[in-house]
Amino acid sequence: MSQPTIALTYDELVNRIVPGPQSLSYFVPLVILPIAFSIPPWIASKQTLCAVALPIITASLVHAWTIMGGIDVISFDMLLHSCHLLLFNDPRRHFRRIVAKTATAEKTRTPELGSRDSKNESTTPQYVEQAYPANWSERLPWVGTLLISMRFVDWKIGSPSHDSKQPDRCPNPPSHLRFILTAFLRTLTGYVVLDLTSAWAQHDPYFKTFGVSVDSPLPQHDLLVSLPPRLIRCTIIALQVWATVGQQFQLPCTLPVALHWAGYLPDAWSPHLWPTFFGSFIAMFTTSSLGAVRNFWGRYWHQTLRHYCSGPGVWLADLVRLPRRSQSRYLLISATTFFFSGIVHIGLVPPNPMFALKSANQLRRLILTFFCLQPVGFAFETAVSAGLRRIGIPKPIYTILNILWFTAWCCFVLPLLGEAGRNLGYWLVWPVPISLWQGITVGKWLTNG
Template identity: 25%
Template sequence: MRLPFYIQLPFLTLQIFLFLDPSPPWNLFGAVAIALICWLIISPSVFVSWNIDTGVGYVDYMLGSTIASYAVHSFYLLSLGRPLKSIKNGDKLKVHEHWWKRILHVAHVMQSPRGVGWNYQVNNVPAAPRQPRRSFILTSSLRAACHAVLFEVARLYVWYNPACSSVTVETRSYVARCADTIAFIGLTYWGLNAGYFAMAAGSVALGLHEPRMWLDLFGSWRDAYTVRRAWGRTWHQTLKWFLAPLGKATSSVLGFKRGTSRSLYAQVYVAFLLSGLVHTGGDIVLSGSTTTAASRPLFSMPFFFSQAVVITFEDGLIRIARRLGVKDSAWTRALGFVWVAVWFGWCVPGFVENMIRAGGGIRKSASRDMGPNLVQAAMIRLFGFDIGEFAESWFGA
């Protein structure tokens, strides 16, 4: 699967604007220009005519969301972030005299969404590993391999499962729908982790970074005993760097005093609205993609907005429980895990179903576009067993 070079146009344009560091109002003009470029690329007619459409709905959705994220990044970095003036690594902010150092500075910011070691490091990043270099390299290599295997198993699952490529997904049982959802969402989770841990091992082995710089990409699932914590501490680690500042800025513009409930909930709703806007880029791409199965326009926004609503409801229940004298304990956390599992077990399968209906699934015929499945190839080579044929008979594909 080869993507055209101009898909990087929004990213490169943003890099240039950040390097030039335009003053107001030119910074806002630059942000608008980048947003228009993003809109042009993800518009259905251009996405298909420029051969950006990969033929794999899941990949097209991710591409659309990534491109849309550059539009939101541009408004944050050009208006609030200002890497050359506000973002620093260390005690002092140093504006580099050499132009190539400025380019590296800007590029580092763009490639470090959690800001580890920088003054914009997001809250609740997992603790730094305290390991010797050799131990870290070995551990990261093993974690990369494990996540790669899980990714390939999930990819095999969705290839041969008709529910992951058709509009008949809603006819599955609740347990089957949850299994489908875990495999489908796991493609993102395991795929990102596999690449991340591989880069961590390689970077430390080459002496480019210390192990303390490679914190886990996602937070611990042990922290996900409320919906708020599941998003804020476990899943949204790579989006908080621009969602949180934009939420605070919006709260300030609305005149809400910092630390008040109005300010906090304004930030929550803005964060999920922006997250929904980013994923809407994937919705728009699918609306004109060759993989489209049925019209489900803008299905991402309701899902993400509902997370803010349920967090508001959840916070209310927690306040009532505290007034009744209920304290944090192993039992309350266990109940919290059940609640989170029930909520996501209900809403996430619906989100996945809408994506598949819109053409965002992975068809068996797309396997050529995504390359050979390593687990399937290994099973054939080592044991002479084609797990794909077994999966076909199991799912009746």
């Protein structure tokens, strides 16, 4: 099947396919934040820094959004980032960077070939907490590392649940070679899954034809005709998201891992020693409660935006003095976290989508609704789990219940993303340049040829 070929200018790309910067004001936060945090607290207080820097950052981004005709993912994330560091926290006074030091005598000793010591690449590190440095040469790397630390690994930030795990390291780190080979294998797996799901989408009218219901009959297929159409189509959507996001995190990390292997980077900068980006998928279901949706977002899916999106909710919960570990605090933080996560993700919608029948605002509402529904699932799990505990359900039954519940929940919420993706034209083109499926079945390897 021939794919549409579209020659795009930059203006058409950022207005019709995916939003992006269209003015210099978009980049102002990248300049203001390093300058702001380079000023020590004995010169400018948190209140002064926030009162000066945050309005400039906000005004510049609002101007950028006005020119763009809407937000995008990166710019709204920059606003959340700025608020988290300037308004909700005081990193210069309260954050501590965890720095490793090793014994120089042991480090310089060359182990004998075949000895037990030769298996150790370095001595056991001793960690120290580094406060905001008074020395300028030490301050620059402290500030630079702070501004790029999305997950705050190797930082103590005043959150007991986070700080108790620092320094956070992979419990059983793979070797350099194993990490690199695994990264390439996962990328290849994601590529194949994306290719196969795209092959299905090309022949399923739901993905390419407006007005076709997610429950409409499937294309004739002897193996799948007995399964619910909604289940099949939601599985396709889930697999595409998994292949696009879940399998691509490690590939960019292969370069610093290789540099660490060659001795050019310290341990703290080598991703094979970091906590994993994604948790165990199986562990989502094997818990002694009904909690697959909570486990998906809290334990399996990546936590890159967790601190920035949860910051407003934590601040609000502290403001109204909600008790720690209370259900009311948990639900408030969950609701605000997913609201802001939804706002981040509506930044995927351009102001004038090229293929859409729905308006940009209608597509944004679909994506936002998907994220805002997640705390509703949390509340349902919490309520049902309380009842099940009184009955005394055995753990194997919980596993079955979690699988069935998670499947049902995905079939309920994923069509919202499916409708948005259909209008954004995600399934009109084959997303991979070379298709193994198409090459094997019809002898045409290039998807855009």
